[in-house]
Amino acid sequence: MTPTDSEVDVLIVGAGPAGLMLATWLSQLQISTRIVDKRSTKIMAGQADGFQCRTLEILDSFGIDRVWKESNHMLEVCFWNPDENGVIRRTARAPDTPKGLSRFTESVLHQGRMERFFLDHLKETGDRIRVERPVVPSLLQVDESEIKNPSAYPVTLKLQHLTDEQATPNQGNNVPNGLFRSNLTADDTDDLIRKSSGKEGTEETIRAKYVVGCDGAHSWTRKQLGFKMEGEHTEIIWGVLDVVPITDFPDIRVRCLIHSASAGSLMVIPREKRVVRLYIQLKEVGFGGGAVDRSKVTPEQILKAAQKIIAPYKLEYEQCDWFTAYQIAQRVSDGFEKFDRIFLAGDAVHTHSPKAGQGQNVSIQDAYNLGWKIGMVARGQASPEILKTYTTERQQIAKDLIAFDQKFSKLFSGRPAKDVSDETGISLEEFRNVFHQGAVFAAGLSVDYGPNILVVKEDEGKEGTVRCRPDLADKLKIGMRLPSHKILNQSDALAIELQRLLPSDGRFRLVVFAGDISKPEIYSRYEKLGDYLASKDSLISSYTPQNSPRDSVIEVLTVHSAKRTDIELQSLPEAFRPLDKSKGWDYWKVYADDESYHEGHGKVYENFGIDRDEGCIVVVRPDGYVAATVSVDDTQSLETYFGRFMIRL
Numbered sequence: 001m002t003p004t005d006s007e008v009d010v011l012i013v014g015a016g017p018a019g020l021m022l023a024t025w026l027s028q029l030q031i032s033t034r035i036v037d038k039r040s041t042k043i044m045a046g047q048a049d050g051f052q053c054r055t056l057e058i059l060d061s062f063g064i065d066r067v068w069k070e071s072n073h074m075l076e077v078c079f080w081n082p083d084e085n086g087v088i089r090r091t092a093r094a095p096d097t098p099k100g101l102s103r104f105t106e107s108v109l110h111q112g113r114m115e116r117f118f119l120d121h122l123k124e125t126g127d128r129i130r131v132e133r134p135v136v137p138s139l140l141q142v143d144e145s146e147i148k149n150p151s152a153y154p155v156t157l158k159l160q161h162l163t164d165e166q167a168t169p170n171q172g173n174n175v176p177n178g179l180f181r182s183n184l185t186a187d188d189t190d191d192l193i194r195k196s197s198g199k200e201g202t203e204e205t206i207r208a209k210y211v212v213g214c215d216g217a218h219s220w221t222r223k224q225l226g227f228k229m230e231g232e233h234t235e236i237i238w239g240v241l242d243v244v245p246i247t248d249f250p251d252i253r254v255r256c257l258i259h260s261a262s263a264g265s266l267m268v269i270p271r272e273k274r275v276v277r278l279y280i281q282l283k284e285v286g287f288g289g290g291a292v293d294r295s296k297v298t299p300e301q302i303l304k305a306a307q308k309i310i311a312p313y314k315l316e317y318e319q320c321d322w323f324t325a326y327q328i329a330q331r332v333s334d335g336f337e338k339f340d341r342i343f344l345a346g347d348a349v350h351t352h353s354p355k356a357g358q359g360q361n362v363s364i365q366d367a368y369n370l371g372w373k374i375g376m377v378a379r380g381q382a383s384p385e386i387l388k389t390y391t392t393e394r395q396q397i398a399k400d401l402i403a404f405d406q407k408f409s410k411l412f413s414g415r416p417a418k419d420v421s422d423e424t425g426i427s428l429e430e431f432r433n434v435f436h437q438g439a440v441f442a443a444g445l446s447v448d449y450g451p452n453i454l455v456v457k458e459d460e461g462k463e464g465t466v467r468c469r470p471d472l473a474d475k476l477k478i479g480m481r482l483p484s485h486k487i488l489n490q491s492d493a494l495a496i497e498l499q500r501l502l503p504s505d506g507r508f509r510l511v512v513f514a515g516d517i518s519k520p521e522i523y524s525r526y527e528k529l530g531d532y533l534a535s536k537d538s539l540i541s542s543y544t545p546q547n548s549p550r551d552s553v554i555e556v557l558t559v560h561s562a563k564r565t566d567i568e569l570q571s572l573p574e575a576f577r578p579l580d581k582s583k584g585w586d587y588w589k590v591y592a593d594d595e596s597y598h599e600g601h602g603k604v605y606e607n608f609g610i611d612r613d614e615g616c617i618v619v620v621r622p623d624g625y626v627a628a629t630v631s632v633d634d635t636q637s638l639e640t641y642f643g644r645f646m647i648r649l
C-alpha cells in the first residue's frame with residue numbers, strides 16, 4: 001500500500017525511551033500523534049538498563065508498574081580498592097539508594113522490556129498510536145509565516161519507508177551487540193535515506209503542528225535544525241558485557257565499584273534472571289586519538305580486560321546476551337527547540353557515560369516534562385508560552401548532568417593514588433564521597449525548576465501577582481517534585497501514598513492542606529473556600545469545558561490534620577467531594593494526616609513543614625512538581641497563577 005500524505009498534531013522521530021514516554025503522554029491526552037523509528041525491530045537485549053527512583057515514580061503515575069515488578073532491585077553498593085600490595089579488597093558497603101528518598105529504589109531491567117511495557121500501555125489506551133517501522137525522515141521544512149497560528153501545521157517532513165532488510169544493521173558478530181548504536185560508529189541515517197530514495201511507494205509527506213526529535217546521539221532532527229553538541233569527547237573506551245557469570249568474586253550480586261591498582265576499573269550491575277552487567281575500562285583499544293576499529297571490540301577482548309581488573313578472583317561465562325563499547329562523551333546541544341514547534345529530547349540533546357545510570361532516566365524525564373505542555377497547548381487549554389519552559393527547565397538539568405558525570409567518570413576511570421603523596425592518582429575517599437553526595441541527583445530527585453510562568457517561588461509583591469507563601473510549607477521545595485507520604489482516606493481509613501493521588505492524566509492539582517477542620521474557625525475558612533470553588537466565577541468553572549467533569553482540568557484534593565474519626569465526610573462542602581449523578585459521591589478526594597490502623601502515621605504536615613492549624617494550598621503541576629504555595633483563603637493568587645497561561649473557555 002502506498003503511504004498517503006497526511007496531517008498530525010505531533011510527529012515523534014525515534015521510538016526509544018524518550019519517544020515512547022512522549023507518545024504515552026500524548027496518547028493519555030488524546031493528541032493526534034505518530035511515532036516513527038528507523039530500525040526494523042525494537043531492542044531485544046542490552047542498551048540502557050538502570051531505573052532511578054524518579055523514573056519509577058513517573059512510570060507508576062501512568063499505571064506502568066511492570067518495570068518495578070520484573071526488575072532487579074539494587075539495595076547495596078560495595079567499594080573495592082587495591083590494598084598496600086595491589087590486591088583488590090572490599091573497603092566499604094553502603095545502601096545503593098539512601099533511605100527515605102522515595103518509595104522506590106534503583107532497579108535494573110533491560111531497555112527492551114521497558115519499551116514493551118510502553119507499547120502495551122499504548123495499546124491499552126486504544127491503540128491510537130503505533131510505532132511505525134522502519135521509517136526514516138529525509139526532509140524537514142518550516143513555514144515561518146504560520147508558526148504563530150495555533151491551528152496551523154507549519155512543519156513539513158518527508159518520510160522514507162524502508163524495507164526490513166534495508167533497516168537492519170550489520171551486527172558484525174554472532175553475539176547481539178550495540179556497537180551500531182555506539183558513539184564508536186558513524187550514523188547510518190543518510191545511508192538509509194539513499195537506499196530507499198526514489199523508489200515508488202516509499203515516500204510520504206506529512207505536515208505537523210509539532211515535531212519532537214527523540215532520535216538519539218546521532219540525531220538527524222538536531223542536524224536539520226543546525227544545532228551542535230558542545231563539550232568533551234575523551235579517549236577513554238569502556239566495554240559492556242551482559243553475561244551469566246561464573247565466578248568466585250563474592251559480591252557479584254550487588255552493585256560494585258572496583259578500582260584495580262593498574263588494570264583499570266570495573267562496575268558490576270546485577271540484573272534480572274541471573275544476568276550481570278559489567279562495565280569494563282578497556283586500556284588496550286584506545287588508539288591515541290584515532291578511530292577505534294570495531295572489529296577489535298569483541299566479548300572475548302572485553303572479558304580479558306575484566307579478568308585483569310578483578311584478579312585474583314576468577315571470572316568466566318558460558319552465556320553472553322549482549323555487548324557493546326563506547327567512548328566517554330559529555331556534551332550538551334546548544335539548542336533544545338526552534339520556533340516552539342520543533343523540540344529535541346533525550347540523547348539528542350545530551351550525551352554522557354552510562355555508569356551513573358542516567359541515560360534513559362534523564363531522557364524519559366525530558367519527555368515527561370514536555371509531553372503535558374504540548375498536550376495542553378494542542379488542546380487549546382494553555383498558551384504556547386508554556387512551551388518555552390521546556391528549554392529553561394531541561395537545559396539546566398542537562399548541564400547539571402554533564403557536570404556530575406564529568407566528576408564521577410574522571411574519578412572512576414582514574415588510577416588509584418598509591419598514598420597521600422601521590423598527586424596524580426585518584427583519591428578513593430574522594431570518589432566515595434562524590435558517589436554518596438551524588439546519590440540524590442542520581443536518583444532524579446534533585447531536579448529543582450527555577451521561577452517561570454509555571455513556577456512561583458516567592459511572593460511577587462505587587463498587586464495582581466501571586467502571593468506565594470513558601471513559609472507555609474517550609475520543608476516542601478517549590479520547583480521540585482511533591483514527595484510522598486502515607487495519608488488516610490477519610491471514607492474508609494485506607495492508607496495511601498500521596499503520590500498515588502497524582503496520576504499523569506494532564507490535570508493540575510490543588511492540594512488543600514486545610515488544617516484541623518474539627519475546629520469551628522478553621523472549618524469556616526475551609527467552607528468558604530468550598531463555596532468559592534463551587535461558584536460559577538471560580539477558576540474551576542473558568543477552565544473546565546462544558547459537559548466535562550468539574551475536576552477534569554483542575555482537581556481539588558483535601559488533606560486535613562484533624563483526627564479522622566472527628567470528621568464526617570458527608571458534612572463537608574460538596575466542592576471537596578463532588579457528586580456525579582451516574583457514579584455517586586466521590587469518596588477519594590478527602591484524606592486525613594492521621595494514624596493508620598496498620599501502617600503507622602505518615603506525618604505529612606510535619607514532613608512538609610505545614611502548621612496543623614494554619615495549613616496552605618499547594619499547587620501541583622500535571623508532572624507532579626510543586627508550582628506554588630498559597631494560603632488557604634487566597635483564592636485571588638490562584639486566579640492570578642492560572643490566568644497567566646490558561647485559556648478561558
